[in-house]
Amino acid sequence: MPLDNNDNKGVTGAAKFVTSTLGNVAGGVGRTVGNVTGAAGRGIGDTITSATGSTGKPVGDAISSVGTGIENGANSVSKGVENAGQWKSYA
Template structure:
């Protein structure tokens, strides 16, 4: 018969459930905001490049890169929030 793990019972289990739900919600919202910002920035960058050709390509690429950076950063922060909500290190 396996030994029971009592770490997730009682008040600790309830606290983990609540913080996990909150962490996953906040993390999901952050990830969504980052994805929207990244997609919008890439779209603006592509539009600038398309409208101006090679003259505007550096600006378009910079805006696209900035959006991708924001998206990646938001994803990383969101993952950290979710991990913290699940009491992971």
């Protein structure tokens, strides 16, 4: 039989619920913005590459890479926000 843990009861439990909800919402919004930015960057980069051929390929590839970098960064930050909202700590 598991022991009852008081960490998630009373005021602490309520605070964890609120911060978890806020963290998940902020994380979801950040992830959405990152995904949209990443997709847009890759789309613009692909368009430049298609329109200009090998001449514009370096520019198109660079724009695609920037979009992917922004997406990855936003996803990482969003995960950190969600973890913080759930009071997870990594020491």
